[in-house]
Each structure stands twice: as C-alpha cells, then as structure tokens.
Amino acid sequence: EQSFTSLFSNKHFLAEVLNATDSNSGVEKLVLWDYIVAYNVTSSQERIRGQLFARFTPLSNSIDQSTNLQRSRSLQETVTTKRKGGLFNSYQTSPLHQGYGTHYATIWVGTPPQRKSVIIDTGSHFTAFPCKGCVGCGEEHHTDKYFDQDASSTFRPLTCKNKRKGPKDCQGSSECVGGKCILSQTYTEGSSWEAFQAVDKLFVGEKQLTRSIDFSRGSPYVADFVFGCQTKETGLFVTQLADGIMGMSAHPATLPQILYEQGRIEHNMFSLCVRRELHVSKQGVEAGRLTFGGIDMRSDTSPMVYARNVAKSGWFTCFVKNIYIREKGGQSAKADGRHQVTQKVIVDLYQMNSGKGVIIDSGTTDTYLHKSVAEPFDEVWRKVTGVAYSNVPLRMSKKDLLLLPTVLVQLTAYEDSPDIATGRNFDSVIGLAADLDPTSPQDVLLAIPATHYMEYSPSKGTYTPRIYFTETQGGVIGSNAMQGHNVLFDWENKRVGFAESSCEYQNDASQSADNGVDCQLGAPSLTVSCSDSADLSGCNNNRNANKAMKGVEVWTRIVQSPGLYQGLTCEQVSASENEASYGGKMDVQCDGRGICREFRDCAITCANAVALGSAGNEPAPGNNAGSCGGGTWSACDYTCSQTRINSVLMNDGKCHEEKALEFTRPCHVQACGRADPCRVPFVVHAIIKMRGVVASRWNKQAEELFSDAFAAAVNWKRKSSELLFEPGDVNVLSSSPWRASDETMFGETAVEGGDEELGMQFVVEASIFNFNAAVPQYEEHKGASRAATCRESDLRPLAETALQVHKELSRANFIVSLVEAMKKDLNQQIGQGNHVSAFTSIFEAGSNLVQLSKVVTSWTIKTDIKGTPFKGKGRSFDGIFPFLLLIILAGAIAVYDSFRKRRVPLKEKTREPRTKSSKSSTRRHVTRRNRSADLNTNDDDLEDLISRNGNKDRQKHPGLDEASIGSLSTYLARTSSR
Numbered sequence: 001e002q003s004f005t006s007l008f009s010n011k012h013f014l015a016e017v018l019n020a021t022d023s024n025s026g027v028e029k030l031v032l033w034d035y036i037v038a039y040n041v042t043s044s045q046e047r048i049r050g051q052l053f054a055r056f057t058p059l060s061n062s063i064d065q066s067t068n069l070q071r072s073r074s075l076q077e078t079v080t081t082k083r084k085g086g087l088f089n090s091y092q093t094s095p096l097h098q099g100y101g102t103h104y105a106t107i108w109v110g111t112p113p114q115r116k117s118v119i120i121d122t123g124s125h126f127t128a129f130p131c132k133g134c135v136g137c138g139e140e141h142h143t144d145k146y147f148d149q150d151a152s153s154t155f156r157p158l159t160c161k162n163k164r165k166g167p168k169d170c171q172g173s174s175e176c177v178g179g180k181c182i183l184s185q186t187y188t189e190g191s192s193w194e195a196f197q198a199v200d201k202l203f204v205g206e207k208q209l210t211r212s213i214d215f216s217r218g219s220p221y222v223a224d225f226v227f228g229c230q231t232k233e234t235g236l237f238v239t240q241l242a243d244g245i246m247g248m249s250a251h252p253a254t255l256p257q258i259l260y261e262q263g264r265i266e267h268n269m270f271s272l273c274v275r276r277e278l279h280v281s282k283q284g285v286e287a288g289r290l291t292f293g294g295i296d297m298r299s300d301t302s303p304m305v306y307a308r309n310v311a312k313s314g315w316f317t318c319f320v321k322n323i324y325i326r327e328k329g330g331q332s333a334k335a336d337g338r339h340q341v342t343q344k345v346i347v348d349l350y351q352m353n354s355g356k357g358v359i360i361d362s363g364t365t366d367t368y369l370h371k372s373v374a375e376p377f378d379e380v381w382r383k384v385t386g387v388a389y390s391n392v393p394l395r396m397s398k399k400d401l402l403l404l405p406t407v408l409v410q411l412t413a414y415e416d417s418p419d420i421a422t423g424r425n426f427d428s429v430i431g432l433a434a435d436l437d438p439t440s441p442q443d444v445l446l447a448i449p450a451t452h453y454m455e456y457s458p459s460k461g462t463y464t465p466r467i468y469f470t471e472t473q474g475g476v477i478g479s480n481a482m483q484g485h486n487v488l489f490d491w492e493n494k495r496v497g498f499a500e501s502s503c504e505y506q507n508d509a510s511q512s513a514d515n516g517v518d519c520q521l522g523a524p525s526l527t528v529s530c531s532d533s534a535d536l537s538g539c540n541n542n543r544n545a546n547k548a549m550k551g552v553e554v555w556t557r558i559v560q561s562p563g564l565y566q567g568l569t570c571e572q573v574s575a576s577e578n579e580a581s582y583g584g585k586m587d588v589q590c591d592g593r594g595i596c597r598e599f600r601d602c603a604i605t606c607a608n609a610v611a612l613g614s615a616g617n618e619p620a621p622g623n624n625a626g627s628c629g630g631g632t633w634s635a636c637d638y639t640c641s642q643t644r645i646n647s648v649l650m651n652d653g654k655c656h657e658e659k660a661l662e663f664t665r666p667c668h669v670q671a672c673g674r675a676d677p678c679r680v681p682f683v684v685h686a687i688i689k690m691r692g693v694v695a696s697r698w699n700k701q702a703e704e705l706f707s708d709a710f711a712a713a714v715n716w717k718r719k720s721s722e723l724l725f726e727p728g729d730v731n732v733l734s735s736s737p738w739r740a741s742d743e744t745m746f747g748e749t750a751v752e753g754g755d756e757e758l759g760m761q762f763v764v765e766a767s768i769f770n771f772n773a774a775v776p777q778y779e780e781h782k783g784a785s786r787a788a789t790c791r792e793s794d795l796r797p798l799a800e801t802a803l804q805v806h807k808e809l810s811r812a813n814f815i816v817s818l819v820e821a822m823k824k825d826l827n828q829q830i831g832q833g834n835h836v837s838a839f840t841s842i843f844e845a846g847s848n849l850v851q852l853s854k855v856v857t858s859w860t861i862k863t864d865i866k867g868t869p870f871k872g873k874g875r876s877f878d879g880i881f882p883f884l885l886l887i888i889l890a891g892a893i894a895v896y897d898s899f900r901k902r903r904v905p906l907k908e909k910t911r912e913p914r915t916k917s918s919k920s921s922t923r924r925h926v927t928r929r930n931r932s933a934d935l936n937t938n939d940d941d942l943e944d945l946i947s948r949n950g951n952k953d954r955q956k957h958p959g960l961d962e963a964s965i966g967s968l969s970t971y972l973a974r975t976s977s978r
Contacts (some may be wrong), residue, residue, distance in 0.1 A: 002901075005034045005594060007407070009051065014154055015030065015031070015470075016027070016030075016031045016034055017030055017031070018436060019489045020608055027738065029056060031056075031058040032056075032384075032577065033337070038324070039633065042907045043478055044128065046565070046884065050449070051299070051566065052783040053513070058421070058478075058729050062081075065100060066138045066691060068683065071741075072876070073532055076773035077650065078588065082923065083677040083681075083787075083790065083864045083865075084493075084553045084676075084677070084865050085675075085676050085677040085678075085862075085864045085865040086674060086675035086676065086677060086842075086863055087295075087674055087680075087683065087861070087863055088267055088293075088294040088295045088675075088676070089294055089674060089702045090266045090267075090293060090294050090564045090675075091265070091291050091292060091294030091295065091296055092204070092220075092221045092265070092291065092292045092293060093289050093290070093291045093292075093505070093506075094106070094205050094206060094289065094290050094291075094505075095203045095206060095207075095284075095286050095288070095289055095290075095506055095507075096120065096272070096273075096286070096288035096289055096290050096506040097117070097170075097207075097284040097285055097286060097287060098276070098277040098279070098280050098282060098285045098562050099119060099240065099241045099242050099605070100240055100241055100280065100667070101365035101479070101509045102119045102120075102121075102240075102242070102362070102363065102479060103119070103120055103272075103274045103287055103288055103362065103366060103479070104117045104118055104119050104120065104143075104208050104241070104242035105117070105118060105204055105246065106119055106202075106204065106205055106206060106284075107202055107203065107204050107205070107246070107289050107645065108202070108203055108205055108209070108731065109147060109152070109200055109201065109202045109227075110149075110151065110152030110154060110200050110201060111152055111153045111154040111200075111201055112151075112894045113201070113203075113209065114147055114148065114151070114152070114789070115144050115207070115241045116129050116142075116147060116244060117142070117143040117144060117241070117242040117244070117384045118242055118244045118245055119240070119242045119244070119246065119363060120246055120248055120272060120290060120314060121245055121246065121247050121248060121361070121362060121363030122248045122249055122272070122315075122359075122360060122361055122362045122363065122364070122489060122791065123247075123249060123315060123359060123361035123362070123363045123364060123476070124182070124185075124245070124249055124363060125226065125242070125245035125247035125248075125249045125251035125253050125254050126228055126247045126253075127225070127227040127245065127246045127247055127254075127255065128185075128193060128227060128228030128229075128230050128244050128245060129144055129147060129229075129230060129243045129244025129245075129246065130142070130146045130147065130193045130230045130233065130243060130244065131147045131148075131149050131195075131198075131226075131229035131230060131231070132146045132148045132149060132150065133145065133146075133231065134146055134230050134231055134232065134233065134826050135231065135232050136232070136233065136238065136698050137232070137233040137237070138232060138233065138236060138238035138239055138240075140238070141239050141240065141241065142240070142242065142243045142966035143241060143243060143282050144243055145311075147229070147502055147721075148914055149198065149229060149608075152200055152201075153261035154201050155198060155199075155200045156198060156199050156200070156201050157180060157181075157196060157197070157198045157229070158171065158174075158181040158197040158198060158199065158226065158294055159179055159180065159181070160176035160178070160180070160181055161176070161179070161669060162913065163534070169181065170197060171226050171253060171457065172253055172553060173180065173196060174197050174387045178199075179928070180194060180196040181197035182195070182196055182197075183195055183196075183197060183880055185234075189235070189236065189320070190234075190235045190236075191233075191234055191235025191236040191237045191238075192229055192233070192234045192235060192237070193230050193232060193233045193234070193237050194232040194912075195229050195230040195550040196228070196229050196231065197226055197227070197228060197229070197232060197866070198226070198227060198228075198229045199224055199225065199227075200224075200225065201222055201223075201224060201225075201512065201517050202222070202223055202224075202225040202227070202255070203210075203222040203223065203290070203945045204223050204290060204924070205257070205508070207283075207284050217549035220264060220517040220566050220567055221264050221265070221466055221517075221566070221708060222264070223255065223258050223259050224258075224262070225255060226253065226374055230244065230706055231645060237790045239296075239702045241280060241282065241974075244736055245363070247360070248270065248489070248493050249315055249316065249431075250311065250312075250313050250314055250315065250316055250489075251313065251314065251315060252647070252759045254487075256268060256269070256270045256292060256293075256491070257491070258294060259293070259867055260293075260335070260492075260975070261528075262778055264293075264566060265292050265293030265294075265566070266293050266294070266564070266566070266675075267293050267294060267490075267492050268490075268491045268492040269294070269295075269488060269489060269490040269491060269493075270290065270291060270292045270293070270486040270488075271290075271292065271295055271296065271487060271489065271497070271517055271801050272289075272290060272291075272362055272482065272486075272487050272489070273288045273289050273291075273296075273299070273485065273486040273487070273501050274287060274362070274479060274482055274503055275287050275288055275484060275503045276452070276480075276483055278456065278458060281539075286505055287503075288503040288505065288564065289503060289506075290502075290503040290867060293499070294364070295761075296486070296506075296508055296879065297486070297499065297685065297733070298734040298763050299422050299486075299501050299502045299503060299504040299506065299734075299763075300486050300497055300499040300500065300501040301431065301448045301499075301500050301502065301687070301856075301857065301976050302332070302333075302431055302478045302500040302501075302857075302859070303429060303431065303432035303499060303685070303859040303860075303861065304430055304486065304488060304497040304498065304499035304565060304618055304861075305413075305429065305431040305497065305498055305499070306411065306413065306414035306415070306488075306495045306496065306497045306498075307319075307411035307412060307413065307414060307444040307488075307495065307496045307497075307498065307865070308411075308412050308414045308494070308495060308496075309445075309490070309491075309494045309495050309496050310357060310412075310687065311357065311359075312494075314492075314606045315355075315356060315359035315360075315361070316359060316360045316496050316733040317356065317358060317359050317360075318357075318411040318412065318444075318477070318496055319356040319357070319358070319411065319412040320346070320347075320349075320352050320353060320358045320359060320410070320411060320475070320766065321346040321371075321378065321407060321410045321411065321440065321443060322344060322345070322407040322409075322410035322433075322436070323344075323351065323373065323408070323409055323410070323414055324342050324344050324345065324404045324406060324407070324409075324410070324436060325342070325343050325345060325377075325380045325381060325405045325406075325407060325928055326340050326341070326342040326343075326405055326407075327341050327343075327382050327407070328340045328403055328405075328712065328948065329341075329402050329403055329404055329405060329449055329496070329502070329645055330406050330408075330447070330449065330452055330501055331447070331449045331451065331484070331500075332447055333430055333431050333432075333445040333446065333447040333500070334430045335408065336410065339399075341384075342408065343380050343382050343383060344380070344436075345373065345376050345377050345379075346376045346918050347370075347372070347376060348370075348372050350784070351370050351372045352369070352372065352373060352475065352508075353474060354370070354473045354474055355472075355473025355474040356473065357475075358474050358477060358736065359474070359815075360474075360477050360487065360489070360496055361476050361477065361478055361479075362478075362479050362482060362487075363891070364371070364476050364478035364479060364648035365466070365478055365479050365480065365759060366455075366467070366468060366478045366479075366480055367448070367453065367466065367467045367468070367475075367476065367477055367478045367480055367481045368467075368468045368469075368470055368471050368475055368476040369385075369467065369468070369469050369471060369475040369480065370469065370471045370472075370473070370949070371398060371469050371470055371471060371472065372828045372938065373469050374469035377389060379425060381405070383559050384405050385404075385405065385976055389465065390465070390466065390944025391464060391465050391466070393457070393463065393464045394464070394466070395461060395462050395463075395464060395700075398462060400939065401450050401451060401454060401463060402450065402451070403449070404450035404454065405879075406447055406448065406449045406450065407447075407448040407449075407453060407467065408436075408445055408446065408447055409445070409446040409448065409481070410433050410436070410437060410440075410443050410444070410445055410446075411443060411444040411445075411446060411459055411496075411528045411566055412440070412443055413442040413444060413445075414493075414494075415442065415618030416442075416844075426441040426442060427694050427783040429859065430500065430859075431444060431445055431446075431498060431499070432444065432445060433445045446481065447479070447500070448467070448480070448481045449484075450463075452480050452481065452483045452484060453465060453466050453467050453480055453481070454466070455480070455534060466708045468519070468968055480524055481747050483500065484501065484502075485498050485500060485501060485503075486498070486499040486500075486501040486503065490520050493865055494903040495759075502725065502742075504738070504803075505628075505764055508735055516593055517563055517564040517566055517567035517611045518563045518566065518567040518568040518572075518573055519559065519561065519562055519563035519568060519569055519570035519572075519573045520558050520559075520560040520561040520563065520573070521558065521559060521570060521573055521574060521577075521596060522557055522558035522634075523557070523628070523645035523656040524552065524555035524556065524557050524598060524655075525555065525556050525557070525628065525645060525655045525656060526555055526556075526655065526657065527554045527555065527556045527597070527656075527659065528552070528554035528614075529553060529654075529656075530551040530553050530602035530604040531551070531604050531609040531612050533551035533552045533553065533602075533727070534549040534551030534603075535549060535551075535603075536549060536606065536609050538606070539606030539610065540607060540652040543592055544604050544606050545605065545607040546605050546606070546607065547606050548603040549603065549604055549605070549606065550601070550602070550603050551602050551603070551604060552599055552600065552601060552602065553599070553600045553602045554598070554599055555597070555598040555600065556596070556597055556598075556645060556657050557574065557595065557596045557597075558595060558632075558634040558643070558645060558942055559595060559596060559634045559635050559637060560634070560635055561592070561635050561670075562635050562636075562637055562638070562670060562671040568716065570588075570590045571588050571590055571592075571596070572821035573660055574586075574590075574596055574598055575588060577647055578598065578600075578890065581749075582600065584600060584601060585600070585601050586598055586600045586601075586931055587599040591639075592637045592638050592639035592641075592642065593634075593639055593641045593642065594633070594635055594636070594637045594642040594645050594663055594664075595634060595643045597643065609667075612652060618650065618651050619648050619650055619651070628649050628655035630911035631644070631646050631701070632700045632701060632704055633665075633667075633704060633728075635649050635670050635671070636668070636669045636670040636671060636672050636728065637670075637671050637672070638671045638672060639672070640666055640667060640668055640672035640673070641665065641666055641667060641672075641680075641728075642664070642665060642666075642667045642728060643662065643664045644662070644663050644664075644665065645657050645658075645660045645661070645662045645931075646661040646663055648664075655725075655955065663888055665728050666724070666726060666728050667726075667728030667729065668725075668767040668769040668893075669727045669728070669729060669731040669765070669767055673769070675787075676773075676774045676787050676788055677706065677774065677863040677864035677865075678770060678774075678787065678788040678789055679769060679770055679773050679788050680767045680768065680769055680770070681770055681790070681795050681798055681859070681860065681863055681864055682767075682768040682795075682798055682799060682801075682802045682807075682860055682863065683766065683767055683860060683861040683863065684765065684767070684802050684806065684858060684859075684860055684861075685763070685764075685765050685858060685861055686763075686764050686766075686767045686769065686809055686855060686857070686858035687710075687760045687761065687762070687763055687764075687855070687856040687857050688761070688762045688764065688812060688815075688818075688853070688855050688856065689758075689759060689760075689762075689763075689853060689854055689856055689857070690738075690759050690760055690762070690839075690842060690849075690853040691738075691758055691759040691842065691849040691852040691853050692759050692814070692839075692842040692847065692849035693759045693760040693838050693839055693841070693842060694759050694760075694838050694839035694841070695730070695735070695736070695737040695838070695839075696734055696840035697837065698760065698838045699838075701733065701836065702838040702839070703732050705822055705825055705826075705837070706762065706764075707727060707730040707731075707732055707837070708727045708730075708821070708825060709818050709819075709822040709825065710764060710766075710818060711727040711730050711766070712727075712817075712821035712870060713727060713808075713814060713817040713820075714746070714766070714805055714808045714809065714820040715820050716808070716811075717806075723766060724766075724768075724801055724805050724808070725766045725769070725801075725805070727770075729766055729767040729769060730764060730765070730766050731764070731765045731767070732762060732763070732764050732768075733760075733763040733765060734762070734763045735760055735761070735762050735765065736760065736761050736786050737757045737759075737760060737761075737867065738756060738757070738758045738759045738760055738761040739755055739756065739757055740755060740756055740758055742761075745882075752911070757860070759853070761856075763859075767803060768798050768801050768802050769932075770788075770789065770790055770794055770798055772794040773788040773789070773790045773794070774788055774789045775788045776788065795864075795866075799860075802860045803860075805856055805858075806859075809855050809857070810858075814855060815853045815854065815855070816850055819839075819842060819843070819850050822843070824842055825830065826839075826843065858958070913974035
C-alpha cells in the first residue's frame with residue numbers, strides 16, 4: 001500500500017486485501033475501491049464501497065492468467081457503476097465539396113455572415129483565409145471574394161504591446177509586430193502564407209443559408225473563433241479552389257475544441273466522410289460530409305470500429321501493426337469470397353511507427369509509408385500480380401481496375417478485450433482483423449481498394465498508384481485511404497473510428513447548423529375550453545348575457561423533437577411562441593412524456609358560453625380525420641415514454657383534443673438513454689431496401705407504420721413476455737429513395753434508365769433496453785436525466801438479445817412478415833386520411849416487390865466505451881499506470897537509441913527534415929497538402945496548374961526501375977480468368 005501512496009495523493013480509497021482464487025499460489029491482491037460518504041439515521045457518517053478503481057498483484061509472484069481473468073470478471077459483475085459512452089447522435093453535419101486533390105467545407109464568418117471555403121486538414125491546427133487587402137492571394141481562382149473585415153460588426157483583430165514576450169491577447173505561436181499578432185506558415189510542397197490573428201463569429205454550414213442567423217441569441221454551433229486573416233500567399237494557396245485552410249488536428253486552437261469549450265457541441269469529436277468526384281467547380285461538387293460533436297451513421301454500410309489514438313495531442317496517430325495485399329481487389333475490408341487470397345507484408349514495426357508515428361491526415365492527398373516497407377511490399381505485390389509495384393501511370397479499363405489488389409492496413413484496436421456484443425465472432429464484423437491476425441482479432445482493418453489508391457486522370461485516360469514508400473520516420477494515411485470511410489476523430493476518448501460508407505450528405509433540418517437544436521412543438525389542441533373551466537353559475541338570467549366570466553384554457557402540444565442540450569427547452573420554446581402570437585399570461589408544464597400543457601387565462605361572456613353549449617360543440621362540417629394533424633406519437637422524452645393525442649376540428653373553429661384517445665407507451669430512443677450506456681447498452685442497426693415504396697408519399701404516418709411493423713416482424717410469433725424490443729424502441733434514422741445507380745461501383749448509370757427510383761432505403765435502429773439499470777430520480781435539465789448505474793452481469797443477456805434480433809433479420813421470410821404487419825395497420829393510415837399509402841404498390845396482391853426487397857445488413861452498436869471510466873466531479877487516475885509504463889518504455893528506447901547511434905556510420909545519419917521552418921516554429925506534418933490532381937473542371941487555369949505542379953512531389957520507388965512494371969495485362973488476364 002505504501003508504495004502507491006504518492007500516486008493517489010489527491011484521492012482517497014477504501015483498501016482491501018483479497019486472496020486469489022487459486023489457493024495454491026498464495027498470492028494476495030490489493031484492491032482499491034472508491035467510497036461514498038452516506039449519513040444514517042443517527043446523522044453519523046458511513047463509508048460505502050463504490051466503484052472498483054484498481055487491482056494490484058505483487059510482481060515477485062506469478063499467478064495463472066485464467067485465475068486473474070476469473071477474479072476480474074467476478075469483480076466486474078458485482079460492481080455497480082456508471083458507464084461512459086452513448087450513441088453520440090447529437091451533432092451538426094454539413095457538406096464537403098471536391099477540391100483539387102482535397103476536400104473543403106463552407107464556413108460563414110462575421111456579422112452579417114460572409115461565405116468562405118476552407119480545406120479540412122487534420123494534419124495542422126491553423127485556420128486562415130485571405131482578407132481584404134491580401135496581396136496576390138488568387139481571388140480569381142477561389143470560390144469566394146476576399147473576406148471583408150470592415151463589413152463585419154463583430155470582427156476584432158488581436159492586438160499586442162510587448163514585442164519580446166508577447167501579450168496575453170496573442171494566441172499560440174504568433175509574434176507581436178507593430179501592435180498586431182502575426183503568424184506565418186510554410187508547407188512541405190513549397191506554398192506559404194502570412195496573416196494577422198483576429199476573432200469573429202464563425203460557423204460551418206451549407207453553400208447557401210436556409211435562413212438568417214440570429215447571433216444575438218447565441219445561435220447553436222456559432223463560435224467566437226480566432227483565425228488568421230491572410231495578407232500574403234504563395235504557391236498552391238494562390239491557385240487552389242478553396243479560399244483557405246482549416247486545421248483540425250488535436251490542438252486546443254481548432255474549431256472542434258473551441259465549439260466544445262464554448263458549449264456548442266456535446267462531445268469533443270468530429271468526423272470526416274469523403275468520396276472522390278471526377279470533376280470540380282466553383283459552384284461546388286458535393287463529395288462527403290463533416291460532422292461536429294457526434295457520429296452521423298446514416299450512410300454507413302458497416303459498423304464503426306475503433307483504433308487507438310496513441311498521441312495525446314498534436315496529430316491523430318494510429319499504430320500500424322500489419323499490412324496485407326489481397327488479390328482480386330474488393331471495395332470492403334471483408335473479402336468478396338474465399339477465392340481472394342490475402343498475403344501479409346513483413347514490416348519493421350519500430351521503423352514503421354517511428355518519429356511522429358503514422359498520422360491520419362486529410363490534408364495530404366496521397367498515402368506515404370515508411371521507406372523500409374518498400375521492398376517487402378514489392379515482394380508480395382510481385383507474388384500477387386506478377387509485376388513490380390511502381391508509381392508509373394497506366395492505361396486500363398474500369399473492369400481491370402477492379403481486379404487490382406486491395407491494400408489492407410491493420411491498426412491497433414482501441415479496446416484490448418473482446419466486445420461482448422460480438423463475443424469472439426470477429427469474422428462477422430466488417431473492419432476487424434479477425435482471422436488475419438488471430439493474436440489481435442479485434443484490431444481495425446482499413447481497406448484501400450484500387451479505386452482509391454489509383455488516381456485517374458481524365459485528360460490522359462491513365463491511372464497512377466498513389467501509395468508511396470518515402471518516409472524516413474512514421475507515415476501518413478492520406479485522403480485517398482480515407483475515401484469511402486466515415487472517419488471519427490474522437491479527442492475526448494482518445495480513439496479514431498472507421499466505418500465503410502457511401503459518404504452521402506443528407507440535409508436533415510433537425511441537425512443542420514441553423515435549425516433543429518431547439519425543442520420542436522406541434523400545433524396546440526384545446527383540451528379544456530374557457531367555457532368548461534369558467535364558473536357559469538352567474539349566467540342564469542338574460543340580464544347577465546354580456547357578463548365576462550374568467551376561466552383558464554388548457555392547450556396540449558406534442559413534443560416533436562426534444563432538441564439538443566445546447567438548444568432551447570420545450571418550456572422556453574412555448575413561452576417564446578406565446579409571447580410572439582398571443583402576448584397574454586401563460587404557464588406551461590412539460591411532463592417528460594412527450595407533451596406540454598399550456599395554461600392561458602381567458603374570459604367568455606355568458607351569451608357565448610350558452611351558444612357553445614346549445615350547439616353541442618359538434619365537429620365542424622366537412623371535417624375529416626386528421627384535419628388537425630396529430631394522430632402520431634410524440635418524440636421519446638426523458639422519462640422514457642411518448643404520448644399520442646388525437647384532435648378534431650370543432651364548430652368553434654378550434655382543434656379539440658379527444659381526451660379518451662390520448663395514449664402513452666414506453667420508449668427508449670432519442671432523449672431516453674441517448675447518452676446513457678447503462679439504460680441502452682446495445683443498439684441494433686439495420687439497412688433495409690424495399691421495392692415499390694414511393695418516396696414522394698413518405699410522411700410521419702408512413703414512418704410510424706414502418707416502425708411498428710418492424711418491431712412486430714422481429715417479434716414474430718413471440719409472446720408479450722418474450723419480446724426482444726417494443727415499437728417505442730424503434731428509430732428510423734433515414735428514409736431515402738433507392739435508385740438503380742446506387743447498386744453500381746462508381747455511382748454511374750449501369751443501364752439505360754439506371755437512375756430510376758426502385759423504392760426506398762431505410763436505416764433503422766432498435767434499442768435494447770436494460771430494465772435492471774438503477775435509474776435515479778428524474779431531474780429535468782434541458783430534457784435530460786441523471787445517468788443510471790448497472791452491473792456487467794446485466795449486460796451479457798442483453799448482448800444475447802441483440803444476437804437474437806440479428807437472427808430474426810436474417811430470416812428468409814422477414815420482409816414477408818414486415819409487409820404483413822404493415823397490412824394489418826393499413827386501416828389506421830386510411831382512417832387518418834392517407835388513402836394512398838407509400839406502401840400501396842407493395843401491398844398489392846400478386847406483386848413480386850416483396851421478393852425483390854431485402855435486409856442489406858445489420859450490426860450491433862455497443863454504447864459503452866471501455867477503458868474510459870465515468871468521470872464525475874472527482875479525478876480519474878485511469879491514465880497513471882499507462883503513463884508509468886510509457887516512462888519505462890521511453891527510457892528503454894532512449895538507451896537503445898543511444899547504443900544504436902554509436903554503431904551507425906556517419907554517412908547513415910538521419911537526413912535533415914524536409915519540412916521548412918516557419919516563423920510560427922510549430923511542428924509540421926510531412927504533407928503533400930493540396931497536390932494538384934488532374935480533374936475535369938470548369939476553371940480554365942486547372943490544366944496549367946496541373947502542368948506546373950502535378951509532378952512536383954512525385955518520387956521514384958526506391959530500388960525499382962520505373963520501366964519494370966511494364967504492363968499489368970498478364971496479371972489482369974490471369975485473375976479475370978480464375
């Protein structure tokens with residue numbers, strides 16, 4: 001105990017010495033528990049054992065591994081803890097556009113907002129773009145005019161006084177020159193810029209604003225952000241399509257970190273999802289999406305798997321453990337079949353991950369690996385293709401391109417232990433190493449198919465391999481390797497996630513930059529009228545006909561969306577709308593079940609009260625069901641319940657709620673359990689395509705019909721006590737047209753009329769709820785409640801439940817069950833006035849559309865994040881022991897390096913780094929940022945740009961004759977005939 005006292009000097013524990021389960025070993029363990037101070041009836045303090053923090057075994061003894069595992073599991077299963085994690089589905093998403101070898105986002109800066117475009121670069125941390133007065137900064141090449149700082153009322157340059165030490169107002173490595181904070185940056189390929197620091201309002205959005213932004217209210221996702229106002233540019237910065245650059249590395253000055261610190265996003269993370277388009281334009285060609293604060297999985301085609309970010313700050317860095325070459329290509333990490341043989345490239349892990357390590361850099365167009373990999377990579381490439389690997393342009397058909405090998409990169413997993421959601425069935429999870437590395441089957445496997453590493457030149461009709469082996473230290477996984485992946489940069493949890501994806505940007509108003517973070521309420525329905533609440537006892541004679549009687553109207557509103565934590569609450573929205581529309585006194589109560597009641601003072605004359613009474617308040621003539629809207633379920637609120645009301649238009653011209661038709665049911669989506677892994681530890685994610693469903697007829701009623709039928713189909717023939725989940729646990733993430741072109745490799749029309757609408761694609765999730773979770777008393781805080789606690793033993797049966805859901809989804813007649821369940825509820829839609837349903841065609845007798853529909857794929861999302869214990873107000877010491885181990889390793893490496901240097905001849909000393917120094921003196925990544933690609937473009941200067949800069953950074957493959965690659969026709973002929 002005494003040897004660890006200094007490590008935990010700022011935290012107190014309950015200590016306990018336990019005997020090992022193996023009595024023959026005689027080894028004791030020191031176990032440290034957190035403690036909770038409680039007060040009993042006598043007001044005396046009592047210390048209660050809380051969360052397990054650490055276990056220690058004497059190093060001088062040994063203990064069987066299975067004994068350790070058995071003891072560890074028993075301890076975990078008996079400890080009740082909070083868990084960190086969630087679905088991370090509170091986010092802002094915006095489109096990315098194709099640039100010259102890079103991708104750029106649209107930002108809006110200043111008051112009123114001015115549009116600018118910036119390259120998204122995860123390999124740097126500066127944000128800068130040209131301002132008015134910039135000298136030779138290429139305004140004619142960029143998408144937008146220079147930023148006019150004089151036109152922004154909120155623009156403020158950072159000023160300084162002390163030139164030597166630098167004032168507090170200057171940030172980062174800027175220098176004080178002439179009262180301004182000056183910074184500059186030079187990049188490896190030769191371009192550079194100079195700027196002065198300034199602060200202004202900034203947010204990321206679309207090319208066009210959907211509505212004006214109210215900065216005075218502190219609009220969501222708008223940050224007061226420090227950037228570089230460029231005064232000079234050189235090189236590719238002048239001729240690039242985007243106006244500037246936005247650094248997104250793991251640095252405190254980047255936009256994600258600032259948004260998080262200013263409370264604009266819930267989690268300190270962002271994701272990039274990019275694809276390559278073959279043309280560019282100043283008007284913008286969508287080629288992916290950028291997401292802040294969470295994970296947008298709506299277009300993902302595989303589960304997100306996580307690699308460990310081995311760097312605490314600076315770059316997002318992964319440890320490359322293995323490289324493989326798989327013959328006959330394939331777009332996914334999962335092979336198309338057993339006929340595809342995968343061979344391992346023997347690499348030196350120390351050299352491969354030396355120096356800065358292998359960074360994930362969206363600002364570098366190509367992928368650059370350590371030079372020591374060149375020879376073993378070429379050896380395997382020759383075995384697979386019969387020819388040498390080189391970076392020489394080649395002519396080939398698209399069919400031949402698809403037969404080129406796929407390169408697979410294995411990255412160290414974020415979690416060392418198997419996921420209980422998958423057990424040890426790693427082969428079922430796309431993106432895991434599985435049998436390729438039986439010692440680390442949970443490692444991430446990143447697929448780089450030929451369609452990504454082979455760059456196409458439309459003007460020359462050639463493909464050029466863009467994986468280079470030139471680095472003297474570490475490497476760079478560039479933008480071409482990130483293509484077709486939703487890549488999560490999770491600084492909060494020290495991990496990098498990868499999911500295969502179409503990277504389609506879906507404009508969802510509920511999650512866009514300028515709408516949807518506030519609570520959204522439906523139209524009000526009158527529950528208690530003024531005449532019903534007023535005391536009409538004084539209206540017994542005609543003399544009081546004009547007497548005004550006071551009452552209280554009660555109006556009910558459905559919560560359509562609970563909003564996000566940084567937005568307005570439902571009470572605030574209701575009060576704001578009442579002030580704008582009515583102006584009278586009003587009280588509002590939102591009970592957490594998906595409805596809000598508004599209480600408004602009112603007055604009614606005796607004559608009007610009598611008139612309403614004699615009319616009987618009948619439904620208005622011509623009124624049909626659904627004329628007042630409603631009839632649909634509310635959002636799932638923080639009490640894990642949702643409500644449905646029905647309203648009828650009455651002869652007084654108002655929509656009245658039919659109280660007898662108000663229903664409430666349990667639910668576990670949206671506000672319930674969204675960020676609580678103890679309540680919803682698993683979510684089953686499925687993609688379903690249905691032929692004949694008409695997207696133009698899709699509405700809220702159709703969505704509920706599908707959701708209820710989905711639950712019924714999964715629970716087909718199950719008793720009520722055996723249900724895997726209920727209708728309130730289903731959430732339709734997206735519903736979009738299914739087109740024939742979606743089935744082609746390049747997103748092109750495969751046949752005549754290939755872009756015709758075949759039906760609809762649905763991305764749906766089902767929550768697996770933990771009924772054993774210890775849920776504290778609800779405390780409303782902007783539509784949220786306190787985190788629950790749970791035991792590890794509670795979660796294992798739920799993992800089995802998720803597995804049962806997958807078995808049901810893979811059932812041959814699942815789609816038949818789904819359609820039959822919808823048919824049963826069809827009368828409900830007809831009763832609400834939807835006589836023509838989106839599903840009408842698939843319901844028709846004799847239709848073969850059911851057979852043409854399919855469940856594309858499904859997987860389980862584990863919401864708990866292991867290795868990152870829940871951090872409350874106390875300190876977490878989770879990183880102390882890895883830190884001690886790191887110190888030991890660093891010392892060993894230093895000794896080894898010192899010994900190695902004494903033996904290395906002088907001529908073999910490391911070359912000077914190629915990155916030029918800059919006035920900012922920041923550590924720069926070895927980048928080929930914005931290397932000009934040969935693309936079809938509407939801009940006249942692109943061809944000139946390519947001819948001047950296209951081959952500036954191309955290097956020969958070391959040790960290989962450029963002509964040795966010859967033609968790949970032999971390999972292609974051989975593979976296509978197999």
